[in-house]
Amino acid sequence: MIGIGYRKDFAEEWAEQPELISPDFIEVAPENWINVGGYWKKLFFEKLQQYPLFTHGLSLSIGSPDDIDFDFLKKLKLFLNETQAKYYSEHLSFSKCDNAHLYDLLPIPFTEDAIKHIVPKIQQVQDYLERPLVLEIVSYYSPLAAEMKEIDFINAILNESGCLLLLDVNNIYVNGFNHSFDPKEFILQLPKEKVAYIHIAGHLQVDDGLIIDTHGEPIIDPVYELFEFTMNWLQKPVPVLLERDFNIPQLDELQKELNQLKYIYNKAIQKSQEYVA
Numbered sequence: 001m002i003g004i005g006y007r008k009d010f011a012e013e014w015a016e017q018p019e020l021i022s023p024d025f026i027e028v029a030p031e032n033w034i035n036v037g038g039y040w041k042k043l044f045f046e047k048l049q050q051y052p053l054f055t056h057g058l059s060l061s062i063g064s065p066d067d068i069d070f071d072f073l074k075k076l077k078l079f080l081n082e083t084q085a086k087y088y089s090e091h092l093s094f095s096k097c098d099n100a101h102l103y104d105l106l107p108i109p110f111t112e113d114a115i116k117h118i119v120p121k122i123q124q125v126q127d128y129l130e131r132p133l134v135l136e137i138v139s140y141y142s143p144l145a146a147e148m149k150e151i152d153f154i155n156a157i158l159n160e161s162g163c164l165l166l167l168d169v170n171n172i173y174v175n176g177f178n179h180s181f182d183p184k185e186f187i188l189q190l191p192k193e194k195v196a197y198i199h200i201a202g203h204l205q206v207d208d209g210l211i212i213d214t215h216g217e218p219i220i221d222p223v224y225e226l227f228e229f230t231m232n233w234l235q236k237p238v239p240v241l242l243e244r245d246f247n248i249p250q251l252d253e254l255q256k257e258l259n260q261l262k263y264i265y266n267k268a269i270q271k272s273q274e275y276v277a
Contacts, residue, residue: 063094107140231268
């Protein structure tokens with residue numbers, strides 16, 4: 001399954017010319033659609049009749065010092081149930097403090113104290129929503145007071161909380177480039193049984209030593225190659241989402257990226273089936 005982020009930028013065009021792009025599922029940020037009604041809700045729910053929905057949140061802020069915002073969770077749960085969303089994913093980061101939204105996804109210190117703080121919050125969210133939380137490893141540009149390796153921090157969160165993993169291949173590539181580690185070696189240390197689905201996107205290289213994760217550029221060949229490596233490692237079908245948040249091209253251009261992802265995906269799945277046989 002190869003999906004696309006559903007955006008108002010192309011919602012009308014896609015409604016009028018549905019043949020322009022053919023994903024297997026769609027994904028939205030719930031915050032952008034909760035309480036939306038009228039015309040936009042009509043277009044959105046028409047697509048829900050055709051495609052499964054995945055959701056990828058922006059404001060849970062699981063790593064912030066604040067308590068869980070249960071007023072938000074109440075609205076979220078209603079939205080997830082109304083839309084029959086398959087997954088609710090979020091970022092392993094923090095985006096607000098003292099109820100002030102920072103409008104960015106900031107990294108969490110890789111510490112034992114952070115693990116002890118975050119794990120109970122994840123469990124609270126999962127218990128309230130009555131579904132597993134799927135957390136994404138975010139891109140970051142400067143580690144904060146790290147006391148352990150990132151991979152050990154990630155694995156501790158996954159194992160102790162019972163949550164699932166959203167594996168963003170581009171984020172791992174970006175972090176590997178910016179922090180001088182091998183993204184393939186990083187992926188090999190993750191628990192593959194925890195991977196619920198995959199994100200993949202483009203980025204912007206600003207100089208010889210820095211990549212910015214923008215979701216506003218085409219996917220580059222090394223990221224496609226890392227995606228193929230990841231699928232061969234997983235040896236199982238998982239949904240894959242093409243993220244494009246800015247500089248959104250024509251739908252036929254997005255379809256070309258979907259086709260490339262589907263080609264790599266199908267090749268890896270066929271290889272895994274031959275291996276099992």
